[in-house]
Each structure stands twice: as structure tokens, then as C-alpha cells.
């Protein structure tokens with residue numbers, strides 16, 4: 001007999017909230033509604049022209065196959081150059097493993113460092129997937145609170161209190177989703193001094209608007225750095241990401257990757273080579289626009305009397321503590337609720353309908 005109890009061992013793994021809201025928003029789109037998608041951190045730019053030109057060429061040749069599991073050598077060489085030029089970090093191509101997006105690599109990073117039953121320290125808040133991925137890997141997520149009064153910088157004394165004999169890794173993300181905070185160099189140094197392996201999600205590293213872009217590798221070699229093309233190259237749908245590990249850890253990572261993925265899509269890897277070689281100016285112009293929008297949002301929030309209490313200086317997120325602000329809720333409800341279909345999850349992930357509806361309020365479909 002088929003029943004849900006057969007998959008109940010996965011009951012503790014929640015869905016990725018953003019995907020859930022996205023599915024509901026898509027259902028509304030299928031009814032002909034025009035939705036503004038704010039669920040994902042997804043740039044509204046197109047991929048760099050170098051990417052599409054490369055794919056056209058690859059399609060003409062039409063010889064895509066499996067590649068070396070760690071990725072095409074030329075791509076790994078370009079990644080080595082990027083880390084040297086952009087972050088001042090020297091790595092070897094043998095330290096790089098390319099995959100279809102960075103999400104799987106987060107899982108791999110946790111798996112290689114943290115055996116089942118161990119603990120991985122995460123920040124609270126953090127990217128919505130982290131807790132689930134740690135649990136999937138058989139480890140326990142241990143949260144260290146980022147305090148609003150510290151400007152959401154990591155307080156390393158708080159972090160130290162969460163370290164136990166079971167701690168195998170600390171997972172950080174700077175610039176950070178969902179605060180937009182870039183951890184200070186003092187915080188990074190203090191984390192490195194703990195002498196615990198760090199998984200550094202650097203997917204937003206290029207979107208640092210006030211400090212030079214940086215990799216945790218410049219603070220400690222005991223690092224798995226995770227990066228990709230989704231954000232600063234506006235290539236979410238291309239699914240191209242990579243990880244950098246010490247040589248000593250790569251064999252374990254690659255064995256997992258070979259068995260789970262074989263290799264990343266060849267023509268997408270080829271596009272990645274072209275993008276890294278030819279798209280510096282394109283990415284700079286996107287970055288300038290992201291920064292303009294960041295300053296615009298901060299100004300408008302200030303005008304509305306919405307005191308953020310900190311300054312997001314990276315990525316494209318702002319975390320507003322709306323629950324404590326009746327004023328903001330009032331403005332939001334009065335301005336939006338009667339006019340927009342609103343998909344608002346209590347954790348703040350949302351999608352909005354663009355068209356202004358006339359008539360009565362549309363119920364929040366999240367609650368139906």
C-alpha cells in the first residue's frame with residue numbers, strides 16, 4: 001500500500017519557503033494575474049551577452065557530454081584568476097569544483113566536514129535553506145543570534161558560547177541574505193581565530209558596496225568557499241556554481257559530486273568561461289544599479305519613518321523589523337492590502353500583484 005508514512009523519515013525537512021510562495025504566485029499568474037516576484041533573490045537583468053553567444057556556439061557544435069567531475073579546466077583556471085584579481089586570494093585549479101548551482105555544493109560542504117550527529121553553527125537569521133540542508137546532511141543546526149542592536153554583525157562571544165565538542169563547521173554568508181550586512185574584517189578575523197572549519201557562502205561577494213569584495217579564504221585556509229554565477233552575473237536559471245576547498249578535502253567532495261551529479265552541464269560551463277573573460281563591465285553596471293536601488297530604498301524607508309537601525313551595505317536585501325512597528329504595518333495595510341493580492345509569509349517572503357484591483361480586499365492566499 002502506498003502511504004505518506006513511507007517518506008515520513010523526511011518529515012523534519014521543511015520545504016524551501018521561497019519555492020512555496022513562488023508556486024502560489026505562479027498559480028495566480030495562471031489565472032491571468034500580473035505578479036511582482038519578490039520571493040527569491042533574483043536579479044531582474046538578463047544574463048551577460050557573452051553567455052548567450054557562447055551557448056549559441058556550443059549548440060552549433062552540438063557535442064555536449066559529461067566533463068571531468070570537478071569541471072572544465074579552462075573554467076577552473078578563470079575562477080582561479082577571479083579569486084586572485086577580485087579578492088586577492090591565491091588558489092589552485094585543483095581546489096575548485098564546479099556544479100549545477102551552488103545549492104548542491106552547500107550540502108556537499110556540510111557532508112564532507114560534518115559527520116551525522118555532529119553540529120554545524122549557523123546564524124539566525126540566515127538564508128532560508130541552511131537549516132534544512134544541515135538536517136538533510138544528518139547534522140544538527142546550532143543557531144547563533146545576530147542582534148539588531150549590533151547592526152546584525154556576528155558577535156563572536158555569542159558564537160563561542162555555541163561551540164561544543166560536536167561542532168564541526170561554522171556556516172557564514174557575507175554579504176548576507178536576508179540582512180544585506182557585510183561582516184566586518186574584525187568579525188572575520190575573530191571567526192578565523194576559533195580554528196574551526198568555515199563554510200563561507202560567497203554568492204554575494206561581488207555585491208559589496210562600501211567595502212572591497214572579499215573571500216573568507218583571505219582570513220583562513222580552513223575554508224570551503226561557495227560561489228556562483230546566479231547573483232552577480234544574473235544567471236540564476238543557468239545553474240552554475242562552484243566550491244573551493246583545501247586540496248586535502250577535495251577528494252571527499254569530488255567523490256560525492258561524481259556520485260550525485262557526475263558533472264555540471266558542459267555548455268553552461270563553457271558559457272561561464274566566456275562570462276568570466278568578457279563580462280566585467282556588464283557586471284559593474286549591474287552592481288552600480290543595485291547600489292542605486294539600495295540607496296533609493298533606504299531613502300524612501302527613512303522618509304516613511306521606518307528606522308532600520310542598521311545599514312545594509314551588500315547583496316540586495318533589507319531586513320525590517322515590522323512586527324515591532326505598528327506604524328509600518330498600518331501604512332503597509334492601508335496602502336497595499338485593499339489593492340493588491342498579497343502572498344506574505346510570516347517570515348517575510350512575499351510576492352505582490354502588480355495590477356491595482358478595485359473593489360474589496362483579496363484574502364491572503366497563504367492562509368487559505
Ligand SMILES: Cc1ncc(COP(=O)(O)O)c(C=O)c1O
Nearest residue numbers: 041101102103127177228230241
Ligand atoms: C545565500 C544564498 N546562497 C545560495 C543561494 C543559491 O544559489 P544558486 O542559485 O547558486 O544555487 C542563494 C539564492 O538565493 C542565496 O541567497
